[in-house]
Amino acid sequence: MDQKKRIVVIGATSAIAEHCCRLWVQCGPVELILVARNVELAGRIAADLRARADQAEISVETLDFLSAPAIAAAVARWTAQGPVDMALIAHGVLSPQQPCQDDIEQARYSIEVNGVSPVLFAEAFAGAMSRVGRGTIGMIGSVAGDRGRRANYVYGASKALMDRYAQGLQHRFAGSGVKIVLIKPGPTDTPMTAQYKARGRRLASVESVAQGTVDALERGTPVAYLPRKWRLIMFVVRALPDFVFNRLNI
Amino acid sequence: MRPVSSWGRLSAEPHQVTELSDIATLANELSGRGPAIPLGMGRSYGDACLNPGGVLLSTARLDRFHSFDPENGRLVCEAGVQLRDIQRFLVPRGWGLPVIPGTQIVSVGGAIANDVHGKNHHRVGSFGHHLRTLTLVRTDGQVVDCSPGVRSDLFAATVGGIGLTGLIATAELQLQRVAGPWLDTEIFAYRSLDEFLTLADDSESLWEHTVSWLDCTAGSRPRGIFLRANPAVDQSGKPPLPRRLSVPVTPPLSLFNRLTLPVFNSVYYQLNSHRRRARRRAFDTFLFPLDDIQDWNRLYGPSGFFQYQLVVPRDAGPAALHDILDIIARSGQGSFLAVMKTFGDRVSAGLLSFPTPGITLALDFPNRGPRTERLFVELDAVVRNTGGRLYLAKDARMPRELFEAGYPRAPELAKFRDPGMSSGMSRRLMGQ
Numbered sequence A: 001m002d003q004k005k006r007i008v009v010i011g012a013t014s015a016i017a018e019h020c021c022r023l024w025v026q027c028g029p030v031e032l033i034l035v036a037r038n039v040e041l042a043g044r045i046a047a048d049l050r051a052r053a054d055q056a057e058i059s060v061e062t063l064d065f066l067s068a069p070a071i072a073a074a075v076a077r078w079t080a081q082g083p084v085d086m087a088l089i090a091h092g093v094l095s096p097q098q099p100c101q102d103d104i105e106q107a108r109y110s111i112e113v114n115g116v117s118p119v120l121f122a123e124a125f126a127g128a129m130s131r132v133g134r135g136t137i138g139m140i141g142s143v144a145g146d147r148g149r150r151a152n153y154v155y156g157a158s159k160a161l162m163d164r165y166a167q168g169l170q171h172r173f174a175g176s177g178v179k180i181v182l183i184k185p186g187p188t189d190t191p192m193t194a195q196y197k198a199r200g201r202r203l204a205s206v207e208s209v210a211q212g213t214v215d216a217l218e219r220g221t222p223v224a225y226l227p228r229k230w231r232l233i234m235f236v237v238r239a240l241p242d243f244v245f246n247r248l249n250i
Numbered sequence B: 001m002r003p004v005s006s007w008g009r010l011s012a013e014p015h016q017v018t019e020l021s022d023i024a025t026l027a028n029e030l031s032g033r034g035p036a037i038p039l040g041m042g043r044s045y046g047d048a049c050l051n052p053g054g055v056l057l058s059t060a061r062l063d064r065f066h067s068f069d070p071e072n073g074r075l076v077c078e079a080g081v082q083l084r085d086i087q088r089f090l091v092p093r094g095w096g097l098p099v100i101p102g103t104q105i106v107s108v109g110g111a112i113a114n115d116v117h118g119k120n121h122h123r124v125g126s127f128g129h130h131l132r133t134l135t136l137v138r139t140d141g142q143v144v145d146c147s148p149g150v151r152s153d154l155f156a157a158t159v160g161g162i163g164l165t166g167l168i169a170t171a172e173l174q175l176q177r178v179a180g181p182w183l184d185t186e187i188f189a190y191r192s193l194d195e196f197l198t199l200a201d202d203s204e205s206l207w208e209h210t211v212s213w214l215d216c217t218a219g220s221r222p223r224g225i226f227l228r229a230n231p232a233v234d235q236s237g238k239p240p241l242p243r244r245l246s247v248p249v250t251p252p253l254s255l256f257n258r259l260t261l262p263v264f265n266s267v268y269y270q271l272n273s274h275r276r277r278a279r280r281r282a283f284d285t286f287l288f289p290l291d292d293i294q295d296w297n298r299l300y301g302p303s304g305f306f307q308y309q310l311v312v313p314r315d316a317g318p319a320a321l322h323d324i325l326d327i328i329a330r331s332g333q334g335s336f337l338a339v340m341k342t343f344g345d346r347v348s349a350g351l352l353s354f355p356t357p358g359i360t361l362a363l364d365f366p367n368r369g370p371r372t373e374r375l376f377v378e379l380d381a382v383v384r385n386t387g388g389r390l391y392l393a394k395d396a397r398m399p400r401e402l403f404e405a406g407y408p409r410a411p412e413l414a415k416f417r418d419p420g421m422s423s424g425m426s427r428r429l430m431g432q
């Protein structure tokens, strides 16, 4: 019998991550380690996944997402139990911009949760995967990281940090069996964007973004914009000269 | 506030949409709001799931399975789970939903609250017959379980209760064993209502699914296509992935109109009447042909469309249907998707459940304002005089007295209503 695929999901209560898990358990036997700060909710997600597929082996873990020693210890533990095929790092918080400007403590929190913490997780997995010479690390960035905007530049800058970091890892692992995948969703229908939805904004469905994420991880696509039209849109947005961009209200 | 339409796209009134997301805090989330109504996938055609100017309690994110018992086929899940999701995960494991309407993109809560039926009604009854228990959360924060055995009166009020007895949070469903994703299907052309009835009667004892499509532009000498299906003997092979199409924009006019309808109907009839009689087809494409065309309801243009679904008792059936087809032919307003089926004799589980023994006919009409309403008034008279009724899931306009005549048990609902729940439909048909 072939080995179950082992997948660690960091921020497993994220709607995008949860829908990825549904796709994984549907595809065949997997072992999922769901890592979340809200253990009670993660437990309900685990029950859902078990009810969907009896061959899935699912466990729930928690830790302090901002503590480097805790992250190092946890990743060491998971990888000691056997090689990890995939790690999806999904957590994030869409911090509103104004509070970050009014209180730099808020800005620090946003940068740590959205930028520093994912990088620490990825670095810990990268070490373990380089030792076995294979594995895939997926990180969920955002189109917001492609160009700073007054509406959300603290969040955007944290996501941009992930961009350069993933680029560096891709360079480090070029030609090896370790793949680094950066997912850049556009606005997606999840609890994170509830206030946009209430204002009638059109959002991509979480199912389609999850499907795109699972596909990109499978193929090892270095950078995946989801839905794909965002690649073109962000190309244009990045290319706009400052004197034009700075006058736009976007 | 944002504009919300139901499937018929007849209105786009502003609503305050609350996305319920956590089953654990529902009681809190529901209490202390103005009149509200649950919203599932919004596949009802009229105002059953609308509450203009008020609150909609969207269940789309209450979409988790709680447990599945693979020995007995019992699934406990949240009300926002889509029927398609249940099929996707459980058919490969040998279990499926006994009842699925003509689209799988409906929620468990919506399927209960309209007590929906499928093409196998003559065999298995409607959705409510396969429920073991329900958990209701009321707007005063109370959480109440009910089932056919416990608080059976509240259960009967909730099945088919169009959301008025409280929010269904979770349900335990009894699934049935399924052999696989394939059906053996047969197709026949018929050229009169009598021929249809003979085909239906002959098929009911041996075939699990029966349905027919009727060309109502042909007037009182109707012709149509009768389809029947059973689980396939040969379940080998994976069904092909459906081709997904979508209607990206709303055309400025309904594409179904006086000029195009006879052509569409004729082409459809000719294509199908020459098809090979028996063949194996994938379950999904046979039962839910429209699910592969995203947003097909836009084809009816910016004014939207009505679906008029009636059921008339079997004895009165043939005469009533002749009258109905005559009225439609005279009005010059045809319907492209006219679907006709016979219901079985099983007594429905809910006070307001639609299925009653007889013949049901569902017709789609583009909204042409007063002209369309005049046609409906004539059709209403036939329905009323034969002791029939219209389906609430499809209705956006029936007069209150037709509702009261068609649903004589409606007054019994009053004492089970959640005072915090009210919809466009409940105000129109029940005064509050």
Ligand SMILES: Cc1cc2nc3c(=O)[nH]c(=O)nc-3n(C[C@H](O)[C@H](O)[C@H](O)COP(=O)(O)OP(=O)(O)OC[C@H]3O[C@@H](n4cnc5c(N)ncnc54)[C@H](O)[C@@H]3O)c2cc1C
Pocket: B007, B037, B038, B039, B040, B041, B042, B043, B044, B045, B048, B049, B059, B079, B080, B100, B101, B102, B103, B105, B106, B107, B108, B109, B110, B111, B113, B114, B115, B116, B117, B118, B119, B161, B162, B163, B164, B166, B167, B168, B169, B290, B393, B394
């Ligand atoms: C293409 C198509 C084909 C169809 N074919 C059939 C068919 O063959 N047979 C049939 O019976 N119907 C059919 N229907 C109608 C459809 O099955 C019903 O309208 C169904 O109720 C829609 O479910 P929904 O999740 O979209 O619910 P909605 O339309 O959003 O809501 C329906 C009702 O359920 C209530 N409700 C929803 N969730 C809850 C909850 N959690 N608790 C309490 N109340 C709730 C709402 O308040 C509303 O009154 C068809 C519809 C379409 C679009």
Ligand SMILES: NC(=O)c1ccc[n+]([C@@H]2O[C@H](COP(=O)([O-])OP(=O)(O)OC[C@H]3O[C@@H](n4cnc5c(N)ncnc54)[C@H](OP(=O)(O)O)[C@@H]3O)[C@@H](O)[C@H]2O)c1
Pocket: A011, A012, A013, A014, A015, A016, A017, A036, A037, A038, A041, A065, A090, A091, A092, A093, A094, A113, A140, A141, A142, A143, A184, A185, A186, A187, A188, A189, A190, A191, A192, A193
């Ligand atoms: N939705 C979009 O439009 C969109 C667009 C671009 C990028 N993204 C990115 O996609 C990823 C997934 O987001 P989503 O849309 O699925 O949103 P979501 O459902 O709101 O998920 C956010 C997740 O982040 C976790 N989280 C937040 N702060 C945390 C902290 N301090 N410690 C640990 N976990 C924390 C949350 O955990 P709790 O359950 O404990 O709160 C939750 O699991 C995020 O990185 C987000 O930035 C989303």
